[in-house]
Amino acid sequence: MEPIIKLNNLTKQYGTFKAVDALNLEIYKGEIFGLLGPNGAGKSTTIMMMLGLTEPHFGSALVCGYNATENPIEVKKRVGYLPDTLGFYDNRTGLENLLYIARLNGISEDIAIQKATELLTRVGLEKDIHKKVGTYSRGMKQRLGLADVLIKNPEIIVLDEPTLGIDPKGVRSFLKLIHQLSREEQLTVLLSSHHLHQVQQVCDRVGIFVNGKLIAEGDIPTLSKKLLDEAPYTVEIRLQENHQENLIAIQNLLKQTQDIKNVTIEQDYLSITCTKDITAYIAKTLINAGFNLVHLHKKEFGLDDIYQRYFENTDENYRQTA
Amino acid sequence: MIFTNVILKIQMKTIDKLHNPISFIKEQIASSLLQTKTSKQEKIHPFWVMVQKETADHIRSWRFIILLTLIVLTCFGALYTSIGSLQEALSNTKDPNHAFAFLKLLTATDGTLPPYHVFIGFLGPLLGISLGFDAINSEMNNGSLVRIMAQPVHRDYLINAKFTAALITISMLFFSLSLLFVGCGILVTGLTPSPEEFLRILAFTVLSILYVSFWLNLSILFSVKFRQAATSALTSIAVWLFFTVFYQFAVNIIARALIPANGVDPMKMLGYKKLIMGLMHIVPSQLFNDATTTLLVPSVRSLGPLSYSQMYGAIPSALPLKESLLIVWPQLTGLIAATVLCFAITYYLFMRREIRA
Numbered sequence: 001m002e003p004i005i006k007l008n009n010l011t012k013q014y015g016t017f018k019a020v021d022a023l024n025l026e027i028y029k030g031e032i033f034g035l036l037g038p039n040g041a042g043k044s045t046t047i048m049m050m051l052g053l054t055e056p057h058f059g060s061a062l063v064c065g066y067n068a069t070e071n072p073i074e075v076k077k078r079v080g081y082l083p084d085t086l087g088f089y090d091n092r093t094g095l096e097n098l099l100y101i102a103r104l105n106g107i108s109e110d111i112a113i114q115k116a117t118e119l120l121t122r123v124g125l126e127k128d129i130h131k132k133v134g135t136y137s138r139g140m141k142q143r144l145g146l147a148d149v150l151i152k153n154p155e156i157i158v159l160d161e162p163t164l165g166i167d168p169k170g171v172r173s174f175l176k177l178i179h180q181l182s183r184e185e186q187l188t189v190l191l192s193s194h195h196l197h198q199v200q201q202v203c204d205r206v207g208i209f210v211n212g213k214l215i216a217e218g219d220i221p222t223l224s225k226k227l228l229d230e231a232p233y234t235v236e237i238r239l240q241e242n243h244q245e246n247l248i249a250i251q252n253l254l255k256q257t258q259d260i261k262n263v264t265i266e267q268d269y270l271s272i273t274c275t276k277d278i279t280a281y282i283a284k285t286l287i288n289a290g291f292n293l294v295h296l297h298k299k300e301f302g303l304d305d306i307y308q309r310y311f312e313n314t315d316e317n318y319r320q321t322a
Numbered sequence: 323m324i325f326t327n328v329i330l331k332i333q334m335k336t337i338d339k340l341h342n343p344i345s346f347i348k349e350q351i352a353s354s355l356l357q358t359k360t361s362k363q364e365k366i367h368p369f370w371v372m373v374q375k376e377t378a379d380h381i382r383s384w385r386f387i388i389l390l391t392l393i394v395l396t397c398f399g400a401l402y403t404s405i406g407s408l409q410e411a412l413s414n415t416k417d418p419n420h421a422f423a424f425l426k427l428l429t430a431t432d433g434t435l436p437p438y439h440v441f442i443g444f445l446g447p448l449l450g451i452s453l454g455f456d457a458i459n460s461e462m463n464n465g466s467l468v469r470i471m472a473q474p475v476h477r478d479y480l481i482n483a484k485f486t487a488a489l490i491t492i493s494m495l496f497f498s499l500s501l502l503f504v505g506c507g508i509l510v511t512g513l514t515p516s517p518e519e520f521l522r523i524l525a526f527t528v529l530s531i532l533y534v535s536f537w538l539n540l541s542i543l544f545s546v547k548f549r550q551a552a553t554s555a556l557t558s559i560a561v562w563l564f565f566t567v568f569y570q571f572a573v574n575i576i577a578r579a580l581i582p583a584n585g586v587d588p589m590k591m592l593g594y595k596k597l598i599m600g601l602m603h604i605v606p607s608q609l610f611n612d613a614t615t616t617l618l619v620p621s622v623r624s625l626g627p628l629s630y631s632q633m634y635g636a637i638p639s640a641l642p643l644k645e646s647l648l649i650v651w652p653q654l655t656g657l658i659a660a661t662v663l664c665f666a667i668t669y670y671l672f673m674r675r676e677i678r679a
Contacts, residue, residue, distance in 0.1 A: 044678070051472055053677055073474045081472040085465025091382075103371045104473040108364060148469075 004029045004156060004188050005050065009059035012045050012212075019045045021212035022059065027190060027205075029155075032182050034199040035192040037209030043192040044084070046209075047158055051081055064155055077105070080149030084161040086141050090134035094125060094144050097133055098151055105152040112151070119147040123177065139170040146177065159191040163198050171195075175202045234299040235279050237270040240292035253289055254282065368475045369483055376487030385452045390495065393445050397499060400431070400438040405510055407432040418621040418639045424515040425522060427507045429618050438503065439614045442496075442530050443607060447566075449495075450537030451558040453488040456551035457481075457542045458672065463549070471677050481672045484542060485535075485665065492534050500527040518643050525647065526617045532657050533610040537562065539664035546671045565605045573601045603653075606660055613653040616646050 003026035010023040020042040027033045035043050048054040050061045052072025061068040064078045088097045095116055102112035120129050123143040128136065136144065142162060149157045162178070163171045179202045182189045193199045199206060200220060207217040216223055243250065244267055251263045259276045272282060279298045286293060366374075380386050404427050411430040412420055419425065431437045436444075458481070461467040471477060500523055504515060515523070540561065544554035577598050582590045602608050616622045620640035641649075 048678065053468070053471055073476070076472060076474040079472075081469070083465060083468040083472070085468065087465030087467070087469040089464075089466060091379075100371070100375055101469075101473060103366065104368045104470070104475055106365050106368065106474075152473075 001028055003027055004064060005190070006062040007046070007050070007059070008062070010046065010049055010056050010061055011058035012042070012049060012054065013057050018212050020049070020056075023212075023214055025207060025214060025217070027188060029188055030182070030186050031204045032179065032189040032191070032202055034203035034206040035190060035209055036194065036196060036199060036206050037192075038194055041209045042212040043209055044160055047081070047160055047190070047192065050158070051076060051079060077152070078155045080152055080154035080157040082145040082149050082157070082159045082162065084164060086145050088133040088136075088141060088144065088148075091132060093130050093132055094120060094136070095129045097144065098148055101148055102151045107151070115151055116147070119150055120144075123147045139166045139174070142166055142170075142174060143177075146174075146181075150181070154187070156188040156190065159189070161193055162191055163193060163195050171198050172201075178202060233274050233277050233279075235272045235274065235282055236295075236297045236299055237272070237282070237286070237293060238295035239268045239270060240294050242267045243270075243291070250286075250291075253285060257281065368473070369479045372475070372479055372483035373487045373490070376483055377490055380453060380487060380491045386491070389445070389449050389452055393441075393449065393495070393499070396435075396441045396445065397438055397503070399435050400441055401427070401503060401506055403432050403435045404428070404430045404437060408511065419619055422516075422519055422522075422620060422640070423511060423513050424504060424507050424519045425618050425620070427503065427511075428523070428526070439526065439618055443533070443610055443614065446530055446534040446610075447537040447562045447607070449492065450488075450534040451541040451555065451562065453491065454484075454538045454541035455545055455555040455558055457484045457488075457545045459545045459549055459551050459554060462677075463551075467677055477673060477677075478669065481542070481546075481669060485539070488538050488542075489531070489535055492538070493531050496527050496530050496534075500524070521643055522617050522620070522646070525643075526614055529610070529613050529617065529650075529654070529657075532654070532661065533606065536606050536657060536661040536664065539661050539668060543664050543668040543671070546668055546675065566607050569605055570602075573598065576601065603656070606657060609653040609656050613650040613657070616650045616653075620646060622646070622649070 005025070005027040007023050007025040010020055011018065012020040023042075023046060035046070037043050045054065049056045050063055050068050052061075052068040052075055055069055063075045066074040068075045088094075089100075092100075095113075098116040098120070099109070099112050102116060103109065107115065117126075117129065120126055123146050125140060125143055125147070128140065133141065133144065145159075145162070149159070159178070163174065166174060175198060178189060178191070181187060191199065191203075203220075205217070205219050206223065207214050208223075209215070244265055247263070247265045250265065250270065254260050254263055254272065257278065259278050260272060260274045260282075262273045264271050274282075277298070279296070283293065283296060407430050408423070408426055411417070411426045412423055414420055428438045458467070461470070461480075467480075470480065504520070504523060508514060537558070541554065541558040544557045545551070548554040548557065580594065580597070582594055603612075620643075622641075
């Protein structure tokens with residue numbers, strides 16, 4: 001399958017500082033891709049280059065088959081972009097804001113009104129159509145933003161920090177809406193964020209972006225596998241008695257299968273890392289061997305752990321190079 | 323029988339339609355309404371969509387309403403005083419301009435209030451500055467610049483639309499003011515303006531629009547240059563104050579320093595005068611003043627120094643419009659050049675600008 005977004009060696013420099021450093025990335029039609037990274041990692045700059053709003057110093061961005069630097073108008077016709085600042089006109093109503101964007105995209109007025117009303121209902125703002133945007137809450141503005149990117153019938157929507165400043169409940173419903181829209185309309189979604197938990201819920205694939213470089217890319221289990229010494233699962237077990245002196249015995253017992261990488265014990269607390277989810281097997285083995293289990297917890301690594309690990313690594317790298 | 327009745331009724335209806343002008347007009351209105359409905363389905367070019375939005379923004383904004391009120395009030399004040407002194411001015415047959423009643427309306431005063439054209443010269447720059455000082459930086463601080471630029475439009479549409487919209491607003495304002503002035507003049511004096519007077523007033527209106535658009539462009543330039551709207555507004559006002567007040571002081575000081583030691587050599591004196599005039603004429607407000615005076619006072623025949631031989635035998639009389647226009651041509655060109663230069667710099671800076679805040 002041909003990728004709908006293809007970044008090729010994309011580089012942007014501000015003076016000697018490399019905001020984006022030789023970025024290669026492919027995103028396919030219909031997927032939700034999360035661009036993750038701390039503030040100042042170059043996420044927004046990358047998005048700007050994809051829309052042709054900033055010129056790269058090197059490399060190219062192909063979006064929907066068009067080169068974003070040479071043919072930005074064609075790209076901008078097909079991509080809906082919601083900046084992190086939103087940027088609605090506060091002295092206009094929600095409907096007026098949408099109509100303006102629709103008409104800039106060459107949609108005639110009566111079709112635009114119909115479409116805007118439809119979209120505003122869809123994002124749950126039907127009661128606030130004629131209220132000035134200045135009176136909207138942050139969550140409402142975000143939902144208006146979603147209607148705003150959809151009004152031009154885009155093939156791709158790009159959302160920069162879409163969950164910024166909304167309460168947890170709002171985030172969940174907002175992300176659900178994005179997910180639903182993407183599946184129904186076969187939209188490709190690119191969203192950037194530094195909120196890992198939230199992105200984890202909806203993204204098919206994520207890319208982790210630090211200091212202008214994409215340091216990892218893939219779906220979340222793949223990433224965790226790649227990262228955490230190929231042992232993404234940890235089983236934590238609390239035993240009834242202190243078995244610290246029996247460690248060797250337990251190790252020998254459990255290491256009969258190859259999936260278990262490491263076993264440690266601290267008084268009654270047993271921690272086992274493994275490459276596959278074999279919690280049931282571990283429990284069975286221990287019980288059969290006569291141990292009394294009081295607590296069992298399977299710990300899966302989320303993005304936070306992955307992210308943390310990457311930052312630790314890069315920090316170390318920095319210290320070494322410094 | 324019933325059948326013929328029905329036919330008769332239908333015939334009556336068509337005849338009614340043909341003969342009743344009211345139903346004809348009604349139908350016309352209905353069809354024109356239908357047409358506006360179809361025009362809604364038309365696609366408007368994005369540039370004009372932007373111009374529409376910007377114009378609406380200007381007209382809805384408080385600062386425009388306040389300045390409009392100020393200008394309208396002062397202008398009608400000026401009109402009132404000039405009507406009061408009109409009788410006197412028109413009966414003065416020694417004055418070569420006494421035949422131009424409507425120009426007198428714009429220039430005559432009894433000393434309590436300055437005349438209309440002086441007011442325009444004073445409030446026009448303020449109007450221009452107020453329409454432009456936050457053109458770009460407010461969009462930038464608000465974050466809307468990025469969102470608009472992410473739509474399929476070229477980047478220069480925005481800056482062109484900002485300028486065009488403000489220009490349309492100013493033009494509407496000045497044309498309606500001038501025409502109102504003429505209208506009031508007709509009502510009050512019972513005279514009608516001669517074609518030449520009317521053309522002179524139109525030329526004056528165009529000149530005012532040009533002058534205001536210079537200040538508009540200057541303030542748009544500052545709005546691209548400075549991030550804060552307050553900074554750009556203050557800078558524009560500072561430039562305006564400098565040119566209207568302090569520049570003349572500065573030129574006077576230079577003039578005093580440069581005055582020829584024994585001012586007897588006429589050639590030296592002429593060169594000196596020309597230099598001072600040249601310095602004075604760099605200022606847009608001076609250009610505007612000279613040009614308006616020439617246009618509204620037809621007897622003005624030169625804006626530079628005249629020698630005795632040039633003056634000799636001249637009869638103090640009004641010049642035709644063409645001659646007056648020839649005299650102000652350098653001023654007009656200077657104003658256009660300054661406006662275009664400001665716009666060019668603004669355009670260049672805006673196109674080079676990183677659009678992210």
